[in-house]
Amino acid sequence: MKCYRLLFFEYSFYMLIYQSYIYKYMELTRKNQIIKVAATLFRERGYNAVSMRDIAKVMEMKASSLYNHISGKQEILSSLIIEVAQAFTSEMSKIIATHSTALKQIEKVVEIHIDVTVTYSENIASLNNDWMHLEGAALKTVIKMREEYEENFRSIIKRGIQEGEIKPQHPEVILFSILSTLRTLYLWNEKRGKMDVNLLKKDMVAVLIKGIV
Amino acid sequence: MKCYRLLFFEYSFYMLIYQSYIYKYMELTRKNQIIKVAATLFRERGYNAVSMRDIAKVMEMKASSLYNHISGKQEILSSLIIEVAQAFTSEMSKIIATHSTALKQIEKVVEIHIDVTVTYSENIASLNNDWMHLEGAALKTVIKMREEYEENFRSIIKRGIQEGEIKPQHPEVILFSILSTLRTLYLWNEKRGKMDVNLLKKDMVAVLIKGIV
DNA sequence: AACTCTAACTAACAATCGTTAGTTTTGTAT
DNA sequence: ATACAAAACTAACGATTGTTAGTTAGAGTT
Incomplete structure (x- = not known):
């Protein structure tokens, strides 16, 4: 090489x-x-x-x-993380812009998470596990993007509850349990093996939204 | 100090x-x-x-x-991780021994996960994020314990599907989505703030099993 | 053939790492 | 008082860290 x-x-x-x-x-x-x-x-x-x-x-x-190609170790980490963080942010913006029902938007969030995970699975590992090793502006940026993403998701869930589409459970519990499943998806990439992406989306949406019983 | x-x-x-x-x-x-x-x-x-x-x-x-008190950095890590891994293993054994319905057992798994997380939240961070830095026998032991734990959980889910208690969804998707939520619970410990543990259990069981709609 | 640019190289820096050896301090028991 | 053991200390080890400076090899351009 x-x-x-x-x-x-x-x-x-x-x-x-x-x-x-x-x-x-x-x-x-x-x-x-x-x-x-x-x-x-x-x-x-x-x-x-x-x-x-x-x-x-x-x-x-x-x-x-x-060092002929990169400025240092930090640059590698920050470009890895910021690339995928931007992917999530931009996909989330699209979803918010659709103005569909809360439930449809949540389904869409699950789907784009699977798509982004397939495309950027290595980046997501760094985003999840090593974001705290970012320094300076990059650290601030990533924290802010993460908070905004969560806040967007949270407001969708709250709207769903208000409009009666979603059971009146603690919105934070819903947000947390869906998000943590989606965030750990990257770990599952190799395990799921040859499982079709579209089938995975369907099953994942079903399990996360309609439960298992 | x-x-x-x-x-x-x-x-x-x-x-x-x-x-x-x-x-x-x-x-x-x-x-x-x-x-x-x-x-x-x-x-x-x-x-x-x-x-x-x-x-x-x-x-x-x-x-x-x-070094007057510990043999090295590895000892710290391995005792941290093995302590909580054993807690999970022993709690899982108890659940298996009850021979209740699969659904009741899954509910119990969620509950003990919350309990163990409250007791050992720092250990769980290491178990989740730093297990791969274990060396030698400790590494092998932890991997084995993890696999056995997952296998136990998987067999409960499969039994639930066989007996018609659980929807016939891909068992691996169910296992993964519940487990990843439970494993990331430790991150939520401070966020949830003053939320009552028993209330959390109730909501978490409801969201993970009955879904959000 | 001479020049330029890219992308590799060697050598080394200061800082930090986990750890060891040997020593000193301190409280307790005889 | 003396002896002992616990728990701290100082000093240093070799290894590894991210990074810099200066140099060289090869390919394209003039």
């Missing part, structure tokens, strides 16, 4: 297509490759247990060489 | 009763105090982001002094 010039790199990287699972990174810039590699390591061991030398080893280069 | 001899320590520790939240550690051995302090730090920042010097600072001693 070494490369001295982009063309040469693309060639040598191309060679990996048939022997490696990382062929999907082929079209990425060197920077984004590093971020992807870091993401999988962060997911397995957590931000603080992964050294720059660990990341470099997978990239088949020396740790110092990483 | 320094102490040269146990009696003196108990006295000086006693002085803290009226000025500090840590009065509850009063009757603990020095070793268990260290473990408790480590637990709160691990919960906030994660195992790898907490140094022995951090723990020592809270204990008002030098890092090397910790």
Whole structure:
């Protein structure tokens, strides 16, 4: 996974297509490759247990060489987290904008969570487990985005209760139990194996909304 | 929080009763105090982001002094995790032994999860987030306990479906969504504030089993 | 052929890590 | 008073951390 010039790199990287699972990174810039590699390591061991030398080893280069492409470890973490946080925020905005019934909106929240999880499962691990290791502005931003997301979800649930669509249970309990299931979805990505995404959406919506009895 | 001899320590520790939240550690051995302090730090920042010097600072001693009481950082982590893992395992055994209906057993699982979370909330943070940093036998033990716990829960759910008590949904989806809610309960401990534990149990059982509509 | 740019390299920095060895302080028991 | 044990201390170890500075190799451009 070494490369001295982009063309040469693309060639040598191309060679990996048939022997490696990382062929999907082929079209990425060197920077984004590093971020992807870091993401999988962060997911397995957590931000603080992964050294720059660990990341470099997978990239088949020396740790110092990483700094030709990124400004530091913090940049990797913050770009990972902010990317997926923005995905959630923008999807949530779309849902709010639909002005459908609260129940339909909740169903939609479950669905987009599954979609985003499939697309960004490694990023979500960092968002969930390592957000507190962000520094400065990035930390503030992520906390704010998280609060706004929760507040949006909370207001949907409250509206659902007011309009009689949802049982008058403690809204915080509802919010919490749905959200914690959705947030841990990334852990389930490999376990569910070949389970179809659309089937998963259907079942998940059913279980979370209609219960199990 | 320094102490040269146990009696003196108990006295000086006693002085803290009226000025500090840590009065509850009063009757603990020095070793268990260290473990408790480590637990709160691990919960906030994660195992790898907490140094022995951090723990020592809270204990008002030098890092090397910790080794008069514990064998190392690993011992702290493993005793934290194994303590709560055993609590879950033993409670689950009791539930299995009751031979009640599957639904009643699931309700009971939710309730004991809330109880154990209230008692061991810091330990659960480590169990959830830092189990992978265990080494050797402790790691194997915890993985095995986790698998057995999940398998027990899974078989209850399957029995519930077979006997028609539970809707014939994908059992893995049910298992996952209940378990991930329960496992993240510890995050909610401060948020829920003054919410009564028994009320929480009632609402949580209702939401997880009967759904929200 | 000479120049430029990218992306790697080597070498090293200061800081921090978990831990060990040996020593001193302190309260208790004889 | 003396001896003992508990629990702190100082000092330092080798390893690892994120990062910087300066250099080199290879490919494209003129």
